[in-house]
Amino acid sequence: MGIADGRASSSSPESLFAPATADGRPVAPVLGATITPWVLDLIRRYRAAAPSMRVCAHLAEDPDEGAVWQSSIFDLRTCRRAECTGAALAVLEERLGHPPEDEPARCTTCGRTGVAVRGVGVAVGPTMLRGTVCDHCLAAQPIPTPSSATDPVAGVDAPSAQRQIEPDDEPLDVDVPELAAAESRIPFDAVGRRALRRGWLMAEACARTTAPGLAPDRAVIGGLLVRAAKLAKGLAGPAPTDGAFVHDLAFRSLVETTTTLWWLLRAEAADAATATAAFRDAGPAGPGSGQVRDRLADLGREADHTTLLSPSPDAVPGSWRELTTLHLSERPDGFALDLGNPEIGPIQALIAGEHLSLACADYVDRMPTDLDPDQLRRLADELTELRANVEVAYAEAFPESGDA
Numbered sequence: 001m002g003i004a005d006g007r008a009s010s011s012s013p014e015s016l017f018a019p020a021t022a023d024g025r026p027v028a029p030v031l032g033a034t035i036t037p038w039v040l041d042l043i044r045r046y047r048a049a050a051p052s053m054r055v056c057a058h059l060a061e062d063p064d065e066g067a068v069w070q071s072s073i074f075d076l077r078t079c080r081r082a083e084c085t086g087a088a089l090a091v092l093e094e095r096l097g098h099p100p101e102d103e104p105a106r107c108t109t110c111g112r113t114g115v116a117v118r119g120v121g122v123a124v125g126p127t128m129l130r131g132t133v134c135d136h137c138l139a140a141q142p143i144p145t146p147s148s149a150t151d152p153v154a155g156v157d158a159p160s161a162q163r164q165i166e167p168d169d170e171p172l173d174v175d176v177p178e179l180a181a182a183e184s185r186i187p188f189d190a191v192g193r194r195a196l197r198r199g200w201l202m203a204e205a206c207a208r209t210t211a212p213g214l215a216p217d218r219a220v221i222g223g224l225l226v227r228a229a230k231l232a233k234g235l236a237g238p239a240p241t242d243g244a245f246v247h248d249l250a251f252r253s254l255v256e257t258t259t260t261l262w263w264l265l266r267a268e269a270a271d272a273a274t275a276t277a278a279f280r281d282a283g284p285a286g287p288g289s290g291q292v293r294d295r296l297a298d299l300g301r302e303a304d305h306t307t308l309l310s311p312s313p314d315a316v317p318g319s320w321r322e323l324t325t326l327h328l329s330e331r332p333d334g335f336a337l338d339l340g341n342p343e344i345g346p347i348q349a350l351i352a353g354e355h356l357s358l359a360c361a362d363y364v365d366r367m368p369t370d371l372d373p374d375q376l377r378r379l380a381d382e383l384t385e386l387r388a389n390v391e392v393a394y395a396e397a398f399p400e401s402g403d404a
């Protein structure tokens with residue numbers, strides 16, 4: 001027994017580390033207007049590892065104590081006491097199977113080995129992030145600091161991640177008669193965005209609490225989840241007044257990603273392994289969007305395909321089909337150019353949020369997170385109920401519309 005089954009035996013240095021609590025104050029990196037790419041990369045790696053990081057006993061007691069984090073042992077954070085930094089090195093040695101000094105020098109940023117590297121550090125709040133960077137990466141030109149780099153970095157445990165999915169000020173129920181009496185689409189749009197927001201928050205909670213060290217088959221699922229979370233986040237805010245075309249593109253991409261994610265999660269184990277392998281082998285283009293309809297049919301949701309992707313469900317972005325549907329209008333004397341923008345309807349947003357939340361409920365059943373499966377299922381079911389109510393109200397409010 002021991003680390004072979006992925007668990008630490010009591011004699012392993014791994015056993016000295018405990019899951020981090022989320023009680024520490026979130027800290028935001030203090031950064032200038034520009035940033036050197038290796039600094040950004042180190043912060044990005046730390047941020048990605050933070051949700052599932054384990055800490056030494058001292059940091060478990062006081063999360064705000066001065067700490068050290070090494071990119072080579074990304075899932076551990078220790079205080080600065082020699083016994084704790086030493087324990088982290090012992091874990092690394094155990095994992096490598098040889099002393100860390102015997103490991104070939106490797107640049108944290110570009111990943112090249114066998115080049116001269118220098119030890120570097122960046123402070124994020126009380127934590128010193130350490131890495132080794134090659135001369136080439138050290139000499140790279142600074143770039144403008146992206147806003148994501150200065151967002152707070154917080155450790156997230158499952159209970160706090162779950163609380164964040166349900167903000168108190170955003171109940172998801174609606175009064176059907178009141179909504180049905182609406183004279184404009186505005187209240188429906190607001191409900192659609194709330195649904196999309198719920199999907200985003202669920203996907204983000206799943207992502208934040210997923211343990212690292214995923215095998216490639218599971219990494220496909222995790223990567224799709226994160227992609228859906230990012231797209232849904234961008235779409236859940238207020239829509240631009242002119243219904244910008246970029247929103248339409250992002251929405252299509254969200255539908256495609258969520259569908260593939262959900263379909264893979266629902267596939268039987270043997271099928272899923274084949275499908276995820278095919279996904280990785282598909283090359284830079286990825287699997288075709290033409291599969292969305294078939295996959296929704298497999299999920300028993302074929303009818304949602306037309307609603308989600310109207311007015312051109314099967315048009316590949318940038319294709320002639322898309323041009324003639326969205327950017328050109330045909331007239332007897334030829335084509336005219338059309339600067340009008342498609343809008344994401346409230347029922348479309350609602351269904352996209354519902355699908356993403358249902359995929360997240362399945363995700364928790366299949367992937368390594370500590371989230372409560374019953375809570376995630378309940379949150380997804382609430383969206384299914386919301387959808388049914390809103391569709392009734394919408395049909396009453398706009399009987400002529402026929403669809404979203």
Ligand SMILES: [Zn+2]
Pocket residue numbers: 056057058059078079080081084
């Ligand atoms: Zn310690």
Ligand SMILES: [Zn+2]
Pocket residue numbers: 107108109110111112133134135136137138
């Ligand atoms: Zn490098």
